[in-house]
Structure formats: C-alpha cells, structure tokens
C-alpha cells in the first residue's frame with residue numbers, strides 16, 4: 492500500500508470511528524433519559540395535550556448528509572415556535588434587513604414566549620422568537636392572498652426538509668379557536684401600526700406555520716441546512732439565501748430558548764429553537780443539525796429531555812461554540828480529527844475533540860459504549 496492509500500485508509504477508519512461514536516452517544520443519551528419523568532405536556536393548545544409523554548426521539552444530520560437517529564425519530568409533531576426563525580429568514584429575503592428591522596428587533600427579552608406587555612421604545616416587538624415578534628414577522632411574508640402566502644411558507648419548509656410538508660389541521664383549528672392571547676397581541680400591534688389590519692389572515696398564517704408537521708429527522712435536516720450555509724445537505728437544494736444565515740443563527744443563539752436563552756448559551760453554546768410540542772433543533776455551524784423530540788416541557792416551554800440531551804451532547808463532545816479554546820490533549824490520547832463532512836475545519840476547531848475537562852469515553856475497554864458524566 493502506498494503512502495496516499497494508507498493515508499486515505501486511516502482517514503476512513505477514523506471517520507467510521509467518529510460515526511460510531513456519535514451514534515453510540517445518541518443511543519446512550521436516549522437510554523439515559525428515556526425514563527425521566529419531569530415536565531408536563533403543553534395543554535394550552537387543546538390538541539397538543541394528546542401527546543404521549545414517553546415519545547422521545549433524537550436525530551443528528553451532518554453537513555455531508557449523514558443521518559443518525561434513535562427512538563421515535565419518525566413520529567411527526569407540530570413544529571410550533573421552531574417555525575419562527577425560519578419564517579424570519581423568509582421575511583428577510585422578501586424585504587431585506589433594514590425593512591425587517593423596522594418591524595421586529597433583535598434584543599432578547601428575558602420574558603416568556605407569549606408575553607403580552609413588552610414592546611420596545613418604538614413599539615416594536617423585541618425579537619422574532621417571542622410571539623409578538625413572530626406574528627409581526629409572519630405579517631411580512633409576501634404573497635397576493637392568504638393561499639399564496641401559505642404556499643410560500645410551505646415551499647420554504649419543503650426546501651429545508653427535502654420533501655413536501657403538511658399542516659396538522661386539528662392543531663391549527665385548535666389554536667385558532669383558543670388563541671385569544673395571540674389575538675390580543677396581534678391587535679395590540681395593529682394599534683401601534685406594527686402590522687396591517689388583516690389581523691385574522693396574519694394570525695391564520697402564524698397558526699398554520701406553527702402547525703406544520705415534522706419528525707426529528709426533518710428537524711435535524713432543517714438544522715443541518717442552516718449549518719450547511721442554507722443548502723439542504725441531502726437534496727443539494729438551497730433553502731435560504733446564505734447572507735441571512737447569520738441573522739437566523741444569531742436570533743436562535745440569543746432568543747431561541749425564550750427566557751432560558753442565556754442559560755442555554757452558557758451550558759450548550761449552540762444556536763437553537765424550541766417549540767411547545769416538544770421539539771428542539773440545535774445547529775453546529777459547518778458541522779451538523781441536532782433534533783430532539785420529547786413532549787414534556789419545563790416551566791419555560793422547553794422540552795425537558797431536549798435540554799438534557801443537548802447539554803450532555805455539547806459537554807461530552809465539546810460542541811459549545813467557544814470550546815475551540817479547550818486545551819489540546821496529548822497526541823496519543825487525542826481522538827480522530829476528522830468528521831464525516833465535506834469541509835475540513837482548521838485544526839483545533841473539531842467539535843468532536845475530547846477535552847481534558849469533558850472526556851468522551853466512547854469505547855470502554857469492556858466493549859460497552861458509554862458517555863461519562
């Protein structure tokens with residue numbers, strides 16, 4: 492075997508090890524948190540209360556289109572607030588940064604997602620992830636009539652997930668009938684001239700985007716598409732203009748987890764978005780999208796298992812965006828440096844690198860695979 496072949500072989504062995512380690516990690520986390528009894532399924536939208544608290548899926552999709560999935564990865568659920576940053580991307584494409592900024596800001600609020608009171612000094616919602624900002628964002632989607640606007644939103648999600656998407660009519664009708672708080676928020680914004688007078692049409696589109704169905708794999712694919720500069724890594728189709736990726740990811744990083752956003756940025760360190768049906772999507776730019784689905788929520792409306800899984804994944808695999816500064820391990824202990832992906836990052840930026848402070852014990856001597864605490 493010549494040197495080039497040997498090199499290629501050692502890269503592919505390393506890549507298989509990395510793949511195995513990631514899948515083993517997801518399996519381990521699924522086992523670890525399967526029996527967790529914390530949190531409560533959302534019931535303020537009556538249809539959501541029907542979810543089984545045991546449903547639990549995890550999926551990761553890399554920017555070269557590798558898919559890793561565990562548990563109920565195939566079960567569909569409504570994306571709810573996860574739709575918000577994606578529709579924000581569509582509004583940016585339709586109007587550009589300056590015009591969108593007139594209608595919705597980029598400041599985290601520290602308030603609950605459905606906070607009704609807070610608009611900023613110029614009566615603008617603080618950011619696109621609180622409901623006020625999301626409704627204002629939805630009102631910006633171009634289209635000649637409600638059907639055209641809905642189709643543009645559905646087409647966009649279709650590009651992200653790589654297949655046609657459906658709206659769950661029961662969840663949509665359920666929220667439309669009971670969404671008085673969102674209706675009040677919308678009317679408050681109409682009062683301040685932040686949205687047009689077609690309030691019911693705007694709310695319908697907002698409830699419809701929240702009722703789009705996806706499974707964990709779809710969600711991870713949406714994350715991977717953002718991680719991949721806006722191009723779906725499996726279909727190769729562009730979902731969003733690359734210039735707006737940074738806007739979407741910034742919003743997710745600072746506001747994606749509501750009034751848990753600061754703690755999330757501290758402990759997980761990845762742009763992410765959660766929804767009250769129990770989904771969370773997180774993005775490691777250039778590398779992968781991660782999705783967790785588990786309906787029981789904490790008091791802020793974030794999936795309890797979703798938070799635990801992402802915290803552990805980030806800690807054990809050194810995924811925090813600022814883990815780049817972890818000290819190097821001695822070469823003989825260092826894990827493989829390549830990940831299955833098209834682009835090679837600079838040495839020292841591999842998120843899969845073990846650190847002294849957070850070692851990954853992927854392959855135990857007894858052949859068992861486990862993550863260390």
Ligand code: GLN
Nearest residue numbers: 571572604622701766767
């Ligand atoms: N449709 C939900 C609402 O507006 C979305 C909220 C969420 O997922 N946090 O209340």
